[in-house]
Each structure stands twice: as C-alpha cells, then as structure tokens.
Amino acid sequence: MSADSPLIQSLRTAVAAAPQDVPLRVHLGELLLAAGAPDAAVAEAAVALQHAPGDAQARDLMARAMGAPAPAAPAAPRGFDWQAAQEQVGDAVPPRFAAEDAEPPLAADGSGDPGDAAAWDVETPHAVRLADVGGMQEVKDRLEAAFLAPLRNPELRKLYGKSLRGGLLLYGPPGCGKTFVARAVAGELGAGFLSVSVNDVLDMWMGNSERNMHEIFETARRQAPCVVFLDELDALGGKRSRTQSSGMRNTVNQLLTELDGIDGGANEGVFVLAATNAPWDVDLALRRPGRFDRTLLVLPPDAPAREAVLRYHLRERPIEKVELGKLVKATDGFSGADLAHVCETAAETALLDSVRTGTVRMIGMPDLLGAARQLTPSTGPWFASARNVAMYANDGGQYDDLVTYLKRKRKL
Template sequence: MPDDPPLIQSLRTAVAAAPADVPLRLHLAQLLLEADRSDEAVAEAAVALQHAPGDAQARALMARAMGAPPLSPPAEHPRPRTGFDWKAAEDQVGDAVPPRFAATPVRADGLDDSADADAWDVEDPGTVRLADVGGMQDVKDRMDAAFLAPLRNPELRKLYGKSLRGGLLLYGPPGCGKTFIARAVAGELGAAFLSVSVNDVLDMWIGNSERNMHEVFETARRQAPCVVFLDELDALGAKRSRTAHSGMRNVVNQLLSELDGINSAANEGVFVLAATNVPWDVDNALRRPGRLDRTILVLPPDGPAREAILRYHLRDRPIENVDLGKLVKITDGLSGADLAHVCEAAAERALLDSVRTGTVRMIGMKDLLAAANETVPSAEPWFASARNVAMFANEGGMYDDLVTYLKKRRKL
C-alpha cells in the first residue's frame, strides 16, 4: 500500500516474490499487528497457515490478532480436551506416508550386500494404540477378540498352543482408516511396522518382483516382532485366474510361499495385516486358514470418530460459533477423506468471502453446513458394488457383516 512504512513495503515486495516463505510472511504479519492493523495481520497469518498448518508461531500470531476461541465440545456431548492425539486422528483419515524402498547397499566389487542391512525401512509406530482410534468400537472389539487378546498372555498362549504369528484382512470403502488401524495394532503389540504396496514390490525385470516380496518378509523376520501391512491387497494378491499371462501371478505365488514360511517357526513374531477395498478380487488361496483367514469390515467413521476428525481439521483454522454436535449428525455416511474436504471447502468459502468484502472473517457454521451439504459421500459407489457381492456372492457367509450393515442402512 502507498502509505506503508518503508520496512512493511519492502516486506510486502519480498513476500510477493516468495509467497511460500512462511517466516518472511509471519515477520510481515508481526509488524502489521504491532502497527494496529489486525485485519491485515490475520490475512497474512491465514496464508502462512495454509502453507504450514502446524506452525506454532503462525497459530499464536493468529490467536493474538483475532482472539479466536478454541473449539469446545458441544454441551450435549462433553468430552475432555486433554490427552487427545491429533497426529493419530490425522493418520486415521489416510494422511500417513508409507515407508519408501531404500537403495540396497552395494559393495566396492559391485555386488549387493543385502545380507548385512535391511533394504526396507521399518517404522516404529510409537505410542499409537487402538484407544487412539476415534469411535469404531465394534471394529476395535473384534480386532481385540480375533487378533490381540490371544497374544497378550504368553502363559495362556502356551497352554492353548497359540502361535505368535497370524494374518488379518481389513476391507471396506476407501478413506475409512484401515492403515491407521494397522499402525495401532503394531503399537498394541509393541512391534515394528513395515508398510508395502504394489509400487514397492513391482519391478520391470523378471524375477525382481518376487525377490522384492521375499526381502519384505526377510526384513520382517529379522525385525520381529513386526507387523507387515500389505496395502491394496487386490493388486498384490489378485486372483491368479485373471493374471495367467502376467508377471503378477508369480508375485502372488511368492506371497503365498512367504505367508506359509519355510517351516512352522519361520514367521514367528511376524504379523501380517492386509487392506483392500475389493476383497472379492483377492486370490482365494490368500484367505484360506493359516494365512489371511480373519476378516474385519472397516466402515465410514461413526459419530465419535467423525467428531475427532472434524476437530482435527478445524483446529488450526479461525472458527466461531461451531456446533460440532450438529455437524457430526449431518455428516453421517461421510468418510474421513470426505470430512477433511468439508473443512477445506468451508475455509475456502470464508477466504473467498473475505477477499470479496475486503474484511477478514471467521469460518462459521454456515460455511460448514454449506460445505457438508455439497459433499457427496465418496463411499456410495463402493456400497453399490458391495451390494451385488453381498446379494449374489456371499459364499459361506464370508460377507455376513457387510450384509448386516447394508440391511441396517436400508441399502439391501
């Protein structure tokens, strides 16, 4: 602006040249705030938060400039604010980054030295537990009964001859937290976490894909106890009848071999969890007893889970008069990804309105309701496909839990 002091003019020019430079923008916002130009300071802090949502300095400056109150729980559903793991909630809606395939160490003579070091990055799930999963109590109860409870008491495990290994398949619509649940299981077991997708395994050279799959399990055996998470199992373990002339057939064969182990003790301490949106496309041999024989349906988040996800995505944004209880009710059926989009769209509405009017305003309930009403549940196409499977391909009651849910929601 023409009447800006020289320093502010210079900073405006610098910010225009480097709009993603958060510290520079926050310096400008600080000077504007000290000059009693709060609206302009808020605008700069808001842009900074768009580039760095978790930046503590930007959040503090925003609070000083606007005096924005923190989001409080609705009166009809009081909940303590302390101790909630926001990072866990973020992971639950699919923001977790899978481990990357690391370069295999090469010796001076040109031969790989994979025997001396693991070629896969193994993660530590830290303190994430099933208790950090918002809501979804039915899923957690079934997970505990089918997978965790038999492993928590070593004496009873010995008494009943329960092996310290196992496999579990999570299925359901996309964006509903299957990856986060797998991490929580690793945390419950105190195990390392190794996430694998088809892009990590597949290789253009003959034999390398099978070798990569073998190395995944060799790494897990060396790092035991370890949870191997096979993401998009329908790609890694597609029905071999459909891949007769594809290299993926050999990958499925290799995966079956690794799940069985060379002998009965080979996979001791290796827990295999897999996730898929289309379990009906997974090779039947992968689901036979002793492999991925236990199945859990992971559905769109329930009320408590939606509250946790919405609270996370509104945490770093300037809001006022938000009735979280009402918002939770009207977003029934939305996935975690859908809920993230609702918050993003509401922020966009407020931002554009601020640009048009020239006055920065808070995100209100009107913005959130409009965004929620405009968001089409992304899981609906999945349920349309799943409905046909539940009606005509439920051999042996494999999808009874899906049938129950569809009937409850009057989709069947």
C-alpha cells in the same frame, strides 16, 4: 502482454499440473497483474496463500492486486492488511466449538500419522494405540477378541499351542482408516511397522517382484516382532485366474510362500495385516486358513469417530461457535477423507471471503454445513458394488458383517 497471451496460457497449464508450486503460481499472478487482470491475480495469490500462508511474495502480490481497480467492476478493497488479520485471529476468544470439552483423540482416518514407510524401512514401535482411534468401538472389540487378546497372553498361548503369528484382512470403502487401524495394532503389540504398497513390490524386470516380496518378509523376520502391512492386497494378490501376466502370477505365488514361512516357523513374531477395497478380487488361496483367514470390515466412521476427525481437522483453524453435534449428523456416511475435504472447503470459503472484503472472518457453521451439502459421500460407489457381492456372492458367510450393515442402513 494480454491475459490470453501464449506465455500466460502455458503458465496456467503448468500450474494446473503442479497446483502446490507456490513460486510458479505467484509468477503467473504477477504476469496477470501486469496484463491488467487484477481479479485473476487475486485468485492466484489467494490459492498460493492457502498453500503457504507465510509466503512474503504471495502476500505482496495480493496487496498490490487488491489495490488495483478491477475493470467493469466496483473498486476492490485497497491493501488487505495481513498483519491486522493475524492479530484479529490471534485475539479470537472461546468458544471455538459450541461446547468445548476434552482434548480430542487422533483422527480415525489416520490424519496426523507419519505417512507410509518407505519400502523395507521398518518403523520402530510408536505410541499410536487403539485408544487413539476415535469411535469405531465395534472394530476395536473385534480386533481385541479375534487377534490381540490371544497374542497378549503367552501362557495361554503356550497352553493351547498357538503360534505367535497371524494374518488379518481389513476391508471396506476407501478413506475409512484401515491403514491407521493397522498402525494402532502395531502399537498395541509393541511391534515394528513395515508398510508395503504395490509400488514397493512390482518391478518391470523378470524375477525382481518376487525378490522384492521375499526381501520384505526377510526384513520383518530379522526385526520381529513386526507388523507387515500389505496395502491394496487386491493389486498385490489378485486372482491368478484373471491375469494374463506370468509375472503377476509368480508374485502371488511368492506371497503365498512367504505367508506360509520357509520352514514352517520362520514367521514367528511376524504379524501380517492387509487392506483392500475389493476383497472379492483377492486370490482365493490367500483367504484359506493359515493365511488371511480372518477378515474385519472397516466401515465409514460412526458418530464419535466423525467428531474426532472433525475436531482434528479444525483444531488449528480460526473457527467460532461450531456445533459439532449438528455437523456430525450432517455428515452421516462420510469417510474420514470426505470429512477432511469438508473442513478444507469451509476454510477456503472463509479465506476467499476475507480476501474479497478486506476483513478477516472466522470459519463458522454456515461454511461447514455448506461444504457438507456440496459433497456427495465418496463411499457410495463402493457400497453399490458391495451390495451385489453381499446378495449374490456371500458363499460361506464371509461377508455376513457387510450384509448386517447394509440391512441396518436399509441398503439391502
């Protein structure tokens, strides 16, 4: 069998469709090795080990592939000693970071949290608090002043006749921690957390989407206090004037009904938070007073937040002499997701180098800075669109926070 055989090509297609399927990738590597393509087999084994470092078959394939001579190239190192590599990593001594200090807070992009809840599955109150969000002090202060402080003071709330309900819209570029901030709000309130995405609500059958929306709010009412988090609000509550689908219009109508409460007091103890990357596409009726009348801009992580995210993603990786201050400066404007990708790319570079040379090495500053240079911040396209909105569609000053940020960054 040749490396270009139909079977191998079919397996390549299958692996591309399921890149994390380790057994399938190892099987492809075995066929490539048998076909006289050890370099290609090494590449497949390296990716398999990246997903499953302890996989015995992948390790065996790597050892055999590296022991075979590569055609028209210098002989590959024989027998990469994984046990010795583990011992080298295990014996690594501080400093891991150039200036090691206290235990880092949780990542501001939400890494390490348990993930989105299944539809209508309310998470019990958990320990994530705003203090666990690295940096983002301005966001925390706005949340405290506009949302949390009134709800924490029942006597003042009673004096001023404030109902124990509320709606807050988080908006900003993707990957900047809006979901994690919502979880932290639930933690501050000691409330359950019910995360709702568009897939939890929309249904192909007439009337089911509205029923799903109603059941979600009924679940929250039964388990109050509860935070209902509506992700991608522009998809769940898009402008009705722009859709030709009566089903979507009815779903928005049902959401409006649920936000108002069936009898005016049904939502007592239900706090509705929503997130969107495109607040300008949200139906205007959802933005009126009493619904999502308060908005909060969640921007790319500031310097302290970037340090927290980087520490989180490097905490269990073999690193040495990482100058976090320098790395934080090099990643200005990166989202939390971008920072995670930088760490992943640097780890991949070090892993492949270790495989090629047969000697394990740590992840260092050149790997991390090189990965940062290769990546264009994913927030750029969002700010390009937001700039037009800030300039020409800021009626009523609802995007003043965005205008202030763009001016500070000289993007307006």
